[in-house]
Structures are given as structure tokens and as C-alpha cells.
Amino acid sequence: MTDPLTATVPARDLIEVLIRRGETIATAESVTAGLLAATLAGVPGASNVLRGGLVVYATDLKSTLAGVDAEVLSEDGPVAPRTAAQLAEGAAHRCAADWGVGLTGVAGPDPQDEHPPGTVFLGLAGPGGTEVSELDMGGDRWEVRLACVHAAVSGLLERLAR
Template sequence: MSAASDGCAPVASAVLAALVARGETVAAAESLTGGLVAAGLTAVPGASRAVRGAVTAYATDVKAAVLGVDEELLGGRGAVDGDVAGQMARGVRRLLGADWGLATTGVAGPDVQDGKPVGTVFVAAAGPGGRTRVRELSLDGDRSRIRSESVRAVLELLLNELTENAGAKDTEHNGGNGCLQP
């Protein structure tokens, strides 16, 4: 199934419309989603007006070397951590010269990672003025579902930041309409 026809298309379109209206750009740093955030955004026609690029930092050492995530933080807490997600978002924003940086890091399964159970995910959005929002998710389902829900969640986090809709319905735990689902 293409990213354009899945459940993320409406939120990706809304994110891009808000960014274009504001004259702002976005970049993504992805771990467990492995490029799915970038794929969801770039599936929308006209995405080039706002998308700067993405970094798939799957390996922990890449998070440090490329995105500038603190090595002591990674060594002490592991890659599945809210502060790591925040540093990833700020790092990709800086690296790619974007107004907004997004990040995903977590455990898609099948095994526990860094002592964190499958379904533990952190998403982050870093924006102008040093503002960074991090959200922890506790997701159910198989690897594909966890990854798609992570994409949806990070896009919704950014959309909320762009529209200042802090009261939006929270459907992070255990589902919702996931992206990239058949």
C-alpha cells in the first residue's frame, strides 16, 4: 500500500499545508520508522515546498555521529529515551537547516531493547525558539503496526505544534488509525 493512500495521508497533507502557509520547513530523524515519516510526507504532492530531507539513524552510533546525540546519554539510557528523541529532532533540524525537526526512536520488536518492552516509542518535534516537544507512546501490535502508529503520532505531534491545538484528542496508547496499514 502506498503512503499516499494510507491513514497518514490526511495528517501529512495537513502538516505540509500548515508548514507552507507559515513559510516553514521540516526534516526528520528516524530510527524505528526507517524512513516511513519521510515517505509519508513526500507522498503528498508539493512536499518539496516544505520537506528538507531525512536521516535514518538506525544504529546508535549514527545517532551520536550524525545527529549529535550525547554519547553519555546513549550509553547511560540507551537509544529508546525521550531525551534522545529530543536531541535527534534538534540535531536533524540543525543538520538539514529546517525550521522543524521530527524524531522517532523506539522498540518495534520482536525483542526488548535497552530494557524497554516492545511498543515503547518516543516521538519528538523541535521547532523555532528552542521549543521541543517529546511524547512517549505505549503501542500494541506487531512490528508493522508499531512503526505505522509511530509515524502517525510524530506527524500529529507536529501538526499540534503548528496549529497550537494542545487539546487535540490523544489516541497514542494502543492504536488509532495507523499509517501504512493494509
């Protein structure tokens, strides 16, 4: 039986690339609440590269667990580019991984801090620095969260291919 999550994203490809490179990954997830780490863990061989994940759904946990600067949260809010960058960096640092992925956004149905549903920031931290992408996802809560996982896996695969 095919796992519906790993079938919808190139998670297998990402795990294989990380294994070949001898690199590891960790996540700090807000909007996806651990869905990215769970998707990666569903791939055989993930234990060779997945160091762990932080579910930081509550704003205060972004700081206490993932190391996002309290000033950044105060000035920019939980759904912001600098927050996503620091989530990614915090995941890599706190889990001792080569790569960190940070996801923060609004799944809906209501806006948050003037951000409409589907607004997501993806942070990727690793060798060469940290990059942040702003994503505009459509659909209901589940569809937004699945699209975030797909974007994170695809985005990291693209970065690894450079």
C-alpha cells in the same frame, strides 16, 4: 490510486500547514527507518517543505549523523526521552529546517534495553523549544511503525495549531 501511507495519516494536512506558514521540516528516524520522511515525500508539494531525513537505525549513527551526545546514549540508551529530543534537534540543525522530528523506540518483537515492544519516544523541535512524548504502541512491527508515523504527524499538527 490513493497512497496507503498518506491515506492513513494526515500528512497532506501537515504539508499544507507548513507551506502556508513558510516553514520546513526534517526527520531523524530510528524505529521508523525513514518511513516518516517517505510518507511526507509522498504528498504533492512536499518538496516545498521537506528538507531531508536521517535514518539512524544503528545506535552509533544517532551520534555521528544526528548529533546525539555520546554521553546521552551511554547514560540513557538509544530508546529514551533525551535521545528523542536530541534526534529532533539534530534533524532540524543538520538539515537547516524549522522543525525537527525524532523517533526512537522498539518495534519488536523482542524488548530492547528492558523496553517492551511498542515503547516509542517522539521528539519535536522547533520554534519555542523541544518537546518529547512517550508513546505506547500496539501491534506487530509494521503496525508500530505506522502508528509512529501517525503520532509524529498528528503531534506536529497539534503543536503548529497552538
